[in-house]
């Protein structure tokens with residue numbers, strides 16, 4: 001199959017690279033000339049584990065290339081995937097479909113023979129039908145079908161998720177398009193990974209329903225965690241006990257500082273907006289959005305309390321700023337709510353992040369960046385673990401405590417325990433959904 005992938009972001013680049021690894025001929029297109037120049041030099045513009053090697057291998061084997069020339073890439077392709085961004089539209093919370101429709105128009109002009117135009121971007125119900133209308137209007141003679149193929153990969157584990165998916169979802173209304181999609185995904189269906197065929201609207205809805213459900217699950221355990229803190233229960237044990245129930249499952253039950261990232265915030269917001277537009281309010285999702293915002297703000301209070309009510313003049317060491325480990329993505333990361341509040345409260349903030357520094361630097365003004373956790377902790381009054389990168393999971397806590405001005409830790413990912421902290425010489429340790437540890441002045 002010859003595939004054109006429009007958009008080389010976290011989804012487009014991973015999908016393009018993986019499709020080429022399946023054996024397809026793939027041309028990845030982006031309108032950002034800097035990205036294309038980097039890719040042509042063999043550099044990966046994002047941090048995604050394993051992507052550089054897989055990309056290099058497929059470029060070497062002649063199945064993968066990059067261009068800014070959409071027209072050339074689309075001409076002669078069997079399938080064109082739209083993998084452009086669908087961020088939240090300013091003002092109303094709806095998904096901004098400007099990039100999708102602009103791409104559809106450009107594709108329409110470039111179509112030569114029969115082509116399946118596949119939307120991989122996360123798009124609200126009815127978008128694929130609108131894409132079809134846009135293409136038809138722009139190029140009335142074009143021979144094409146549209147298909148919806150939402151993507152479920154997780155940043156940080158994107159290649160494995162793409163290569164070994166729980167399922168692939170494809171929405172379409174034409175047998176001819178189904179033949180093309182069958183061929184594209186044959187390397188997966190041959191290995192018994194399920195490909196679920198459905199109509200366009202159901203495919204669009206599956207993506208939003210799945211993300212809103214996961215956001216709900218995280219928010220549920222975060223709310224339970226707050227009650228645990230007040231009542232003496234331990235949310236880690238609670239989640240373990242709940243998660244062993246096969247009907248519930250143990251995934252997405254880790255209490256933390258609230259969900260963030262490039263998908264959950266914008267997709268829950270778009271689903272809520274869709275509900276309002278269709279007069280079927282998504283009340284659960286609307287509540288999840290509200291509770292998640294409160295949870296992020298509660299994290300600020302936690303750090304303030306740990307610093308006796310004010311961070312003014314205190315040095316705060318932030319470990320991790322990306323919304324989760326193994327990515328450099330800063331979109332809607334909880335750090336973007338928490339860190340500015342600390343800077344605004346008069347704290348001197350030092351931060352370290354293994355991959356997020358470059359992206360975060362301009363988003364978090366007033367932060368001093370250092371190379372490692374111990375440098376961040378040097379003479380600090382409090383350490384805050386915001387992202388559970390592996391290198392923050394096995395810290396020498398004794399060494400860290402010794403370096404600090406006052407050894408206090410807010411562990412917002414429950415990496416350590418009150419016992420670990422006490423043993424290492426910390427005088428105070430707070431986490432999520434567990435008892436605080438504070439040693440009073442008399443020890």
Ligand SMILES: NC(=O)c1ccc[n+]([C@@H]2O[C@H](COP(=O)([O-])OP(=O)(O)OC[C@H]3O[C@@H](n4cnc5c(N)ncnc54)[C@H](O)[C@@H]3O)[C@@H](O)[C@H]2O)c1
Nearest residue numbers: 007008009010011030031032084085086103121122151155
């Ligand atoms: N990031 C994720 O983990 C993830 C997971 C599943 C689904 N999604 C969905 O996939 C879509 C893409 O997300 P992303 O995170 O990869 O976005 P992104 O912002 O990282 O990348 C989008 C890319 O598209 C390019 N682009 C925009 N218009 C273009 C055009 N007309 N021609 C060529 N290139 C164009 C941009 O320059 C950019 O490089 C979104 O709808 C998102 O919701 C994302």
